[in-house]
Amino acid sequence: MRRILTSHKAIQRLYDAVAYVIIAGLLVFVLGPLMWMGLTSLKREQDVVTADLQYIPLHPTLENYVTLWNRSGVTTMFRNSAVTTGLTVSFCLLAGTFAAYSISRYRFRGRGGLLTFYLLVRMFPVVLMLLPLYIMLRSIGLIDSLFGLALTYTTFLLPTSLLMLKGFFDAVPPDLEDAARIDGSTRIGALFRVVLPLARSGIAATGVLIAVSAWNEFLFALMLTTSESSRTWPVVLQLMVGEFQLPWGLLAAGGMISILPIIVFFSFAQRALVRGLLVGAVKG
Amino acid sequence: MAQDTRASAPPPKAKTPFSWRQPLALIGALSETRYWAYLLLLPSLLLVSAVIIYPVLSGINLSFNQFNLLRIAQGMNFIGLQHYIELFEDPDFQIILKNTATWVIFGALSQFTLGLIAALALHRKNLKGGAIARVLMLLPWVIPSVVAGHMWALLLDSRLGVINDILVRLGVLSAYRAWFADPATAMPAVLLVDLWRGFPFFTLLLYAGLSSVPEELYEAAEVDGANPLQKFRAITIPMITPVVVAAIILRVISLMNSPDLMIVLTNGGPGLATYTLSLYAFQIAYDNFNFGAAAAVSVIMLVILMVFTVIYLRVSGVTKD
Structure with a gap:
């Protein structure tokens, strides 16, 4: 018996070792490229474009960051991205919370159909609706506007956020609401005073997911904005390529700047985000 | 439309604690009716229909038409498949x-x-x-x-x-x-x-x-x-x-x-x-x-x-x- 136990333990230790090796390998794969981008952003241009590859920058400098930040319009575009992201998150959470609560709590006719419909909406190819959307937004004066862009993002992210939020609301026991209603609260009162506070970490996670997606979005931003005053950050990064002969140092610095807010956001809500995505995906 | 809905709805069951604040009380009363489930869905449905359904349908329609932005004067011509x-x-x-x-x-x-x-x-x-x-x-x-x-x-x-x-x-x-x-x-x-x-x-x-x-x-x-x-x-x-x-x-x-x-x-x-x-x-x-x-x-x-x-x-x- 004792021998079986020790061999069992040995096997467990072997598995642990295998797991460590796999995780270490994957972390190299995941972080290596990011580190290389970070190192490149600290190199002078002539140290990037050189026959002798420098693994560690020989002349580390923040020149790329300074140049990038001082280029006309760059701060505006950074702000554009922030505003669009903020608007998208507010719209999505507002409309999404109401709809998700309704789907979570009520059994009405067409409920199953509605869920299928939202899954279907995710499938529509972007290109299919770009032109009609462009024409429509132009006719109501929302082309080349951050509001129009946020509105577009909202509709694409709404189905995902709705399914995630529904999962979180499902997890709040209806009994608590009933208790509040017996105490004289209306349904909407119970929603705001009981359900939302209990689901707040889930709502935060949904918000982070929306923020990350909106911040990163590229195709719509490229097509639905035309002037510098409403270009967003990913578009700027792409357009820089056309302007110069591949300014690697600047691109790397731009990449580093654009992932910093995401990493900050993400580290805040990582745990709830994971749970929320699972709930959204499985129940979707 | 919200007005009509409320008029035809049964009266609210409980007196709301907000009754001294009119608009909130109205929403509170509305939330007790059986239309509430649908009203909650309305904002998201409107958004999705306006920004997705219409463009998709008109995109599908576009696929059966000749339409080139460079020859916009020619407009849309139905060409089937x-x-x-x-x-x-x-x-x-x-x-x-x-x-x-x-x-x-x-x-x-x-x-x-x-x-x-x-x-x-x-x-x-x-x-x-x-x-x-x-x-x-x-x-x-x-x-x-x-x-x-x-x-x-x-x-x-x-x-x-x-x-x-x-x-x-x-x-x-x-x-x-x-x-x-x-x-x-x-x-x-x-x-x-x-x-x-x-x-x-x-x-x-x-x-x-x-x-x-x-x-x-x-x-x-x-x-x-x-x-x-x-x-x-x-x-x-x-x-x-x-x-x-x-x-x-x-x-x-x-x-x-x-x-x-x-x-x-x-x-x-x-x-x-x-x-x-x-x-x-x-x-x-x-x-x-x-x-x-x-x-x-x-x-x-x-x-x-x-x-x-x-x-x-x-x-x-x-x-x-």
Whole structure:
């Protein structure tokens, strides 16, 4: 018996070792490229474009960051991205919370159909609706506007956020609401005073997911904005390529700047985000 | 409309605590009626209908019409299925369809496999640094595709690429290679970039799926003398199947629909080597301004996705609620 136990333990230790090796390998794969981008952003241009590859920058400098930040319009575009992201998150959470609560709590006719419909909406190819959307937004004066862009993002992210939020609301026991209603609260009162506070970490996670997606979005931003005053950050990064002969140092610095807010956001809500995505995906 | 609804609704059951604040009290009363469920859905439905349904329907309509932005004076002319017929007669389109199949199938499978391996490794208990590894592993998934594209373009560059340098130093390669310019390696190279970007999504969902399997099941199986492989097959796989199915569907949709990486990395080249349907539709629309044909390509993509989803849901036996 004792021998079986020790061999069992040995096997467990072997598995642990295998797991460590796999995780270490994957972390190299995941972080290596990011580190290389970070190192490149600290190199002078002539140290990037050189026959002798420098693994560690020989002349580390923040020149790329300074140049990038001082280029006309760059701060505006950074702000554009922030505003669009903020608007998208507010719209999505507002409309999404109401709809998700309704789907979570009520059994009405067409409920199953509605869920299928939202899954279907995710499938529509972007290109299919770009032109009609462009024409429509132009006719109501929302082309080349951050509001129009946020509105577009909202509709694409709404189905995902709705399914995630529904999962979180499902997890709040209806009994608590009933208790509040017996105490004289209306349904909407119970929603705001009981359900939302209990689901707040889930709502935060949904918000982070929306923020990350909106911040990163590229195709719509490229097509639905035309002037510098409403270009967003990913578009700027792409357009820089056309302007110069591949300014690697600047691109790397731009990449580093654009992932910093995401990493900050993400580290805040990582745990709830994971749970929320699972709930959204499985129940979707 | 809200007025009418309230008038025909039964009177509120309970006196609201807000009665001294008129508008809030009205909403409170409204929330007690049986129309409340629908009213809550209204804002999101209106948004989605306005910004998605109308454009999609008019896009589908566009695919049956001749419409070129450069010849806008000619307007829209109904031409029936002509765009579709021309597409299927075009030999290039066959190649693009094949590329799309390669891209989606290899993309989804490689990302799923690596994601599952990562999730299984991370799921082992009592690993030191497990929590931080889980967070770090997700980073590629949250950074913009444009950034990921440029970063890998530099890593795999034919003159400055560090990957070439490492491979030459290790003796794997005798000289630097232009990964994205060689028809034989262009598609695998883009797939590698998307593997980097996409596998964390599977890790995230599969890890969460593994965590939701009740521990008692494994303990019971252990009492019955099941070995790890048997436990994996009898418990883990059936328990995480719904997550797997959902994750694969979501990933296939985004592989099919987003041309981001190709736009940044190869623009479809060399030749047609990395042309996929989404990039093709995008280029017909925005380089040739032939919106009718682009809409036809998009409709084909939509049909493929819908057929795939229906068949996959049937085959996997996952029923939705």
